[in-house]
Amino acid sequence: MFEAFVAICILASAGAEPGQSCRTALLPGHAADSPAGCEATLPEKPPAWLVDGGAPYCAARPRSRLVFTEVAPGLFVHSGAIAEPDADNAGDVSNIAFVIGGRGIAVIDSGGSRQVGEQVYLAIRERSELPISHLVVTHMHPDHVFGAEVFREAGAEIVGQQNLPRALADRAGSYMTSFGRLIGAQAFLGSRIVAPERTVHDKESLDLGGRVLALQAWPTAHTATDLTVLDQGTNVLIAGDLLFDSHAPALDGSLKGWRSVLADLMRIRADRVVPGHGGPILPWPEGAEPLARYLGVLDADTRAALQAGLPLSAAARTIAKSEAGHWRLFDLYNARNATVAYTELEWE
Template identity: 40%
Template sequence: MAMFFAILSACLATDFPACGPVMLAGQPFASQEQCEAEAPRIAADWLADHPALVRDGLHCAAPGDLPALPVQQVAEGIHVHLGQTVQFEDSPDGWIANLGFVIGRDSIAVIDAGASRQQAQALLAAIRRISDKPITHLIITHMHPDHALGAAVFAEAGATIVGHARLGQAMQARGPVYVDNLIRLYGPGPMIGTQVVLPDVTVAESLDLDLGGRILTLTAASPAHSDNDLTVLDRATGTLFAGDLVFRELTPIVDGSLPGWLTWMDAAQDAGPIVPGHGPVARNWPEAIGAQQDFLTALDQAVRDALDAGLPMSQAVPAIVQSLQPFAGGWNSFPDSVARDATAAFKELEWE
C-alpha cells in the first residue's frame, strides 16, 4: 500500500531560524494528492498543540523519500538500528542507542525511540519502508534520553507507550532536564518538536504483548543500570532486547545499582541473539555480557578496596579510575564514563 506523510518545517517562534522537519505521523495518506489536500489542516492542528513553534514550510513525501535510519534484520521479523558507540559528548547528534522493531502477523512493536523527534521520524521512515502494519506498541527500555525522547512520534502514530513501573516518575523528574541538555549540546534545530512522553502502560513484574501469532515478554528488572530497566524477549526467535542492561564497546554507565547489576548478570539468559543497548548484537549470553561483567566486577572490587582503605571520595575516585585503566583500551568514551561510574558506585557502596 502506498503511504504518504505531511512534512512540516517547524521553527521556534522565539529563535527563528531554528527549524526542523516534523513528520506528522498521526495521519498517513494513500496518495500524494490526498496528502496535499489535507496537510494544511493537520499541520494547523499539530501546531495548535505546540504553541512555541510556527510553520515555515509544508510538503508531502513517501517513506522512501524521507531520511531513514539504516536497519539490519537480526532474526525473522526483527530489525535493529545500531547507534554510534560513543557517549553524547562524542556524538554529532546524540543518535547513540540501538533501536529496533518486531513485526508480527497483525502489528508492529518498536523498542526504544531514540534521542529526538528527528531520530524517531527516521526510525518510523525505516519501518514504513518495510511494512505498513499498524504500530501498536512502543516499548521504552528505560528513562535515558538516547532511548526515550523520540516517543512522541510513535504516540502520534497510535502506539501505546509501555515502560517499567518506575519509568513515568523518572521521566517526569529528569525528562525536561534531558531535553535542555541535548538542546545545549546539539542546538535547538535538531531537537525541534522533541518532548517528554509518559508511559500509558507500566510493567511491575512481567507483561506479554501479542502482535498476532508473536508474543513479546516484557520483564521489569530490579535497580541495575537504572532503576527502571525493562527487557523484551521475542518468544518466536529467542531474541532478547536487553536495553542498557547490556553494553558492548561503549563504557557501561551505572545509574541504578552496581550490586543489582552484577546480580542481574549472574542470572544467565537462555536467549540469542541479544540486542544490547549499545554496541553490536551478540549471538549468545556469554558473548553479550562477558566484557561488561569483567569491567563491573573490577569496578565493584576497586570501590570496596577504596572504602576498606578509608579513602574519602575525593581521593577514592582517582584511585578507582587508576585501578581500572587496564580496561581503557576495550571501551569507548572511557575516561569520563569511568569517573562517573566510580563516583556513583562509591556513593552507593559506602552506605552498604
C-alpha cells in the same frame, strides 16, 4: 505513499537569517496513497508542541537516513553511534529495534530526539505498512526516550517499567535542558518527553499477531526503570542498557543491583542478545561476559579503595582503570561509575 510534514523553527532572534534555525518535521498518522487522501486528514491547527512553524502539508514519503539490519527474521536493529550526543548525530547514540508481527509492529526505544524518532518511523514504513502498535521504552535515559512522541502520534501504546512515569516526570526539565544543549537547539526541535500509558510491574507479553514479545521489569540496576524484551519468535533478547558492548557502561542505579540482575539475565535461555549500545547482536550469554567483568572490577576496586581509606576524589581516579583498554568513551563514564559505586558501598 504520502506523509504529512510541517516546518518548525526556533523563535527568530535579531539578525537571524530566514530558515537557518528550522527543520522539516514528520507528522505521523496521516499516511495515504495520494496527496488528497493525506490532506483530507490534516488537522486544522498545527500540533500544540510546535515552537514556531507553518501549516502542515503533504509530500511524498522520503527514505530514512537510518540504517537498520535484519538481525533475525522480522527483527530489525539500528546501531546508534558510540559517541556523545551532539548536533551531528542528533542524539542517535543508542540502539533501536523493531519487530514485525502478523498484525502489528513494536518498536523498542525511540532515540534521543524527535528527529531520530521520525527517521525510525520512515525506516519501518520502508518495510511494512502494518500498524505500529507499541513502543517499548527500556529505561529512562534521554537517548532512549526523546523520539517517543512520534510513535504515540502514529497510534502506538507506549510501554515502560513501573517506575518510568515518575522518573521521567522528575527529570523532564533537566533532560530537556541538558540534552537540548548537547545536540543543539535545531537538532532538538520538537523533542518532548511523553509518559508511558502502560506500565510493567513484573512480566507481561505483547502479541503482535503470531509473534509474542515477553517483557520483564527488573529491580534497580543500570537505572531504577530497566525493562527487557524477549522476542519469542526468534529467541533474541533485547536488553536495553542492562547490557553494554564496546561503549563504556554507565551506572545510574545500583552496582550491587546491576551485578545481581545481570547474573539473573544471563540465565535467560536466549540464543542472542541486542545490547543497548554496541553489537548490534551478540551471542548469549557470552555477550554479557565483558560487562560482568567490568562490574566485578568496579566492585572489587571500590571496596579496596574504601578499605584503604582513600577519599572519593582520589578513589575515582584509580577505580577500574585496568578496564580502560576494553571500552570506548571510558574516561567519560568510568569516573562517574566509580563515584556511584563508592557512594553506594561506603554505607554497607
